[in-house]
Amino acid sequence: MMIAESVRFALTGVMANKMRSILTTLGILIGIASVIILLAVGAGTSNAIKAQIGKLGTNVLTVSRQTTAGGRSAGGGQTVTGPRSRGTNLTLQDMAALTDPVMGPDVAATAPVVTAQNVTGTYQDATHAVATFVGTTPSYFSISNDTLAAGSYFSDGDASNGTAVAVIGNTVAQDLVGNSVTSAVGQTIALNGQNFVVSGVLAQKGSSGLNDPDDIVVIPYSAAQDKFTGYSPSLSSISVQAKSADVMNQAQNEIQMILDARHNVTSANRDYQVRNQAQILTTATTTTATLTILLGAVAGISLLVGGIGVMNIMLVTVTERTREIGIRKAIGASRGSIVSQFLIESLIISLIGGVLGIAAGYIGSAFPLLGTQPEVQWWTVWLSFMVSAAIGLIFGIYPANKAAKLRPIDALRYE
Amino acid sequence: MNDAVIQLDSVSKIYGKGEAEVRALDSVSISIDRGDFVAIIGASGSGKSTMMNIIGCLDGATQGTYHLDGIDTGTLDEYQLAQIRNRKIGFVFQNFNLIPRTRAVDNVSMPLAYAKVHRKERRERALEVLGSVGLAERADHKPSQLSGGQQQRVAIARALVTNPVLLLADEPTGALDSKSSHEILDLFESLHASGRTIVMITHEADVAARANRVVRFQDGHIIEDRRIRAINAHAVATAVPA
Numbered sequence A: 001m002m003i004a005e006s007v008r009f010a011l012t013g014v015m016a017n018k019m020r021s022i023l024t025t026l027g028i029l030i031g032i033a034s035v036i037i038l039l040a041v042g043a044g045t046s047n048a049i050k051a052q053i054g055k056l057g058t059n060v061l062t063v064s065r066q067t068t069a070g071g072r073s074a075g076g077g078q079t080v081t082g083p084r085s086r087g088t089n090l091t092l093q094d095m096a097a098l099t100d101p102v103m104g105p106d107v108a109a110t111a112p113v114v115t116a117q118n119v120t121g122t123y124q125d126a127t128h129a130v131a132t133f134v135g136t137t138p139s140y141f142s143i144s145n146d147t148l149a150a151g152s153y154f155s156d157g158d159a160s161n162g163t164a165v166a167v168i169g170n171t172v173a174q175d176l177v178g179n180s181v182t183s184a185v186g187q188t189i190a191l192n193g194q195n196f197v198v199s200g201v202l203a204q205k206g207s208s209g210l211n212d213p214d215d216i217v218v219i220p221y222s223a224a225q226d227k228f229t230g231y232s233p234s235l236s237s238i239s240v241q242a243k244s245a246d247v248m249n250q251a252q253n254e255i256q257m258i259l260d261a262r263h264n265v266t267s268a269n270r271d272y273q274v275r276n277q278a279q280i281l282t283t284a285t286t287t288t289a290t291l292t293i294l295l296g297a298v299a300g301i302s303l304l305v306g307g308i309g310v311m312n313i314m315l316v317t318v319t320e321r322t323r324e325i326g327i328r329k330a331i332g333a334s335r336g337s338i339v340s341q342f343l344i345e346s347l348i349i350s351l352i353g354g355v356l357g358i359a360a361g362y363i364g365s366a367f368p369l370l371g372t373q374p375e376v377q378w379w380t381v382w383l384s385f386m387v388s389a390a391i392g393l394i395f396g397i398y399p400a401n402k403a404a405k406l407r408p409i410d411a412l413r414y415e
Numbered sequence B: 001m002n003d004a005v006i007q008l009d010s011v012s013k014i015y016g017k018g019e020a021e022v023r024a025l026d027s028v029s030i031s032i033d034r035g036d037f038v039a040i041i042g043a044s045g046s047g048k049s050t051m052m053n054i055i056g057c058l059d060g061a062t063q064g065t066y067h068l069d070g071i072d073t074g075t076l077d078e079y080q081l082a083q084i085r086n087r088k089i090g091f092v093f094q095n096f097n098l099i100p101r102t103r104a105v106d107n108v109s110m111p112l113a114y115a116k117v118h119r120k121e122r123r124e125r126a127l128e129v130l131g132s133v134g135l136a137e138r139a140d141h142k143p144s145q146l147s148g149g150q151q152q153r154v155a156i157a158r159a160l161v162t163n164p165v166l167l168l169a170d171e172p173t174g175a176l177d178s179k180s181s182h183e184i185l186d187l188f189e190s191l192h193a194s195g196r197t198i199v200m201i202t203h204e205a206d207v208a209a210r211a212n213r214v215v216r217f218q219d220g221h222i223i224e225d226r227r228i229r230a231i232n233a234h235a236v237a238t239a240v241p242a
Helices: A002-016 A018-055 A070-075 A092-098 A139-143 A156-161 A170-177 A221-229 A245-263 A277-320 A322-330 A335-365 A378-405 A408-413 B048-055 B078-088 B104-114 B119-132 B148-160 B178-193 B233-238
Strands: A060-065 A107-115 A119-123 A126-130 A132-136 A148-151 A165-168 A188-191 A194-202 A216-220 A237-242 A272-276 B004-015 B022-033 B037-042 B063-068 B089-092 B166-170 B198-202 B213-218 B221-227
Touching (some): A002 A018, A002 A335, A092 A237, A092 A245, A107 A245, A119 A170, A126 A170, A132 A139, A139 A237, A156 A221, A165 A170, A170 A194, A170 A216, A194 A216, A216 A221, A237 A245, A245 A272, A245 A277, A277 A322, A277 A335, A277 A378, A335 B078, B004 B048, B022 B048, B022 B063, B037 B048, B037 B178, B048 B063, B078 B089, B078 B104, B104 B148, B119 B148, B148 B166, B148 B178, B166 B178, B178 B198
Parallel strands (some): B037 B198, B089 B166
Antiparallel strands (some): A060 A272, A107 A237, A119 A126, A119 A188, A148 A194, A165 A216, A188 A194, B004 B022, B004 B063
């Protein structure tokens, strides 16, 4: 009952100086709202990156040629001499070895990747510079989580025979044939002057961020080697799908054991590298986590400033109402009731600020910011509420104590 | 049974130390009985304000003992002193000391809130006491909407609402015009007639003349203790305060 009374007295105090209370509340409101919004932006960015990496394929490891000089110089003293490039080749035989059920039990599927740069597609009057140009086998599509919007993939036979067929991404199709992308199926397009028949159009993955996964042309690997890269025994890279996300690291070890043996290298002078999608994800997540912490810290500082504002106003209030405190003490208010009255007053201010800040945070997070859709995290809402309560308590306790410690005769004499 | 509401034994109040030592009260002993109406007078600096603070449990004595209604106040902690002020003493100040922006009825019921009385009962008792000081129709007015005399009557109502054993008034007419002063003093007289124990600090002789007993202070000593009228024994016997 005494608490209810303190709340009533505190409310009277808050209402006595409406403008001042509103401005103080605003300080907390802005702090809480910015914490929620900025952490939501961080979470939104992080989720967008994860989704984008997920679109690149599930449980994918990429084996690519080592481009640094490490392999050559380390091998220099041994069997490898001069500019011999045998060690830097990734071949179809390497790829076939990876699917060995004994040596590589955790490898589910593989696909060769032959890439070429600066490929331009033409159809009638339309041209399009292709961002990603891949020569591969049909297994590539399932590894990359690709699905068809129309038409069909090419066959394994097409892949090894070098048939002039192409599967194109949504962006490429749109640029070449216009908005009805499925009409591209069956049309003949020119890629750097070479004619290819479009066998299928990939379903849209949606762009989020820097590169557009739909700006892609996929053709049989042998056609890419014949017509674009010139005959070379080496693949650009090998895409490997692990059996599950849990065995990514085992799969990576198996790939390394198989290829180390085949290339006659050790971990010190490897002429290839295996990139693990999980590692990329971890790196990306760490980066966004750092970003989120920075954003949160900035927002936290504004919240701290808001808290100091509460304390400032409470100190002013206590000084202003010294006489009232004296009167209350004279008519029987104990220290405890004075403390609770002022503490509740600062709690009310900061909690109202907190609740309004949460509302403002939700509203602010409804709009895309910095190219990502902020995602409000439940825990930040709880945290904000707790923090605003804590601010009320922490920044209110000193002024409240100051009020309670006033001697009634001094307080009554105060003008 | 000891019938003294106030019992001071060799009470001293010393401010400062050494050279700067000031004895605001110097070994004062006095006993005030239930139902008495005592005026404490003296020039400024005589020690009468210090006396008021000690009697009102707003300040402690440096030496000596003070019994209020049989309780030795020297042994009480701060919380207990707050309770004593709440239940045993009703304060009336020179400048009314009402809480601003708070309705008269809420000002009057405030001591009951600190006494943990239920909200509904608080309001009933506050309205009843406001009625007894003739301000029933002003219950919802804020202090700024009341005249000085009315504000002081609200303050008296607040002092009476807990039914204290002692009504302690510090220059209650000091901030009022003569008409309002008379009304307030008449109110004190009628309260006294109904058996209340009243201690009034004043520096005006005509105000002091309304009391039963006049105690004059000078330099921290009682230099005169004069009884004008006897205590109305019948009123005390039938009085409500316990």
